[in-house]
Amino acid sequence: MPALAPHIACIMDGNGRWAKRRGLPRTAGHTAGEEALATVVREAAHRNVGWLTVFGFSTENWVRPPSEVRHILGLHRKLFGRIDELNANNVRVRWIGRPFDEPGSRTPAPIQKAIRDAIRDTSTNTGMVLTVAFDYGSRAEIARAARLAALETASSADAASNGAHVSPAAIARHLYDPNLPPVDVLVRTSGETRISNFLLWQARHARVYFTDAAWPDFGADELDAALALVS
């Protein structure tokens, strides 16, 4: 069945290789990737996309060289700072990732602030929802949701106290963003065909669109090809 306002989720890969092919530093690839994302957000908002979720930075990505991590963090500040553009396109920003107050959280305060500000300053928009996954890992998300669901089950009067009756619906209620709808199309760029711990729960029925294009080259035509899977 065609999705009316589909949810497209993108694993934005290949920034480093894009730069290397041009004899540029990897950071230039990330800069180009952030610009490509701004274009994709605009193009998606002008089509019938309801939800666009992008993998910006994984919990595993912290092991990259500090200078590269710093550069990527700066680009997230830039991305979350595009408030005027987002408002002009009626886009509402959301974020999923390890909660800032959780042990192991490494998100620097200025990025936390940029995320909070973007969410607040776009909250009244009624068009596409852009969700950025930052310091995100899907298994940790599901494990945490299961833990919270078990606590909820244990504390309700008539339920078993061992968490044995935790239902999928109860887990879904405790994901980082319980309102994130099922993914209709999962995109991965740059010729890789891995899922890499992205939205394992939400993408269970998703179509998958793999493309050889590196993320900085992902544009309107590629978006249309991905959308064709659900139209």
Ligand code: IPE
């Ligand atoms: C994706 O591009 C961006 C992030 C993971 C932050 P990569 O940096 O993984 O690019 P490649 O895979 O090395 O080409």
Ligand code: IPE
């Ligand atoms: C996945 O890309 C994470 C993001 C796009 C942010 P990676 O390039 O880090 O993925 P793997 O680990 O090579 O699969």
Ligand code: MG
């Ligand atoms: Mg990669």
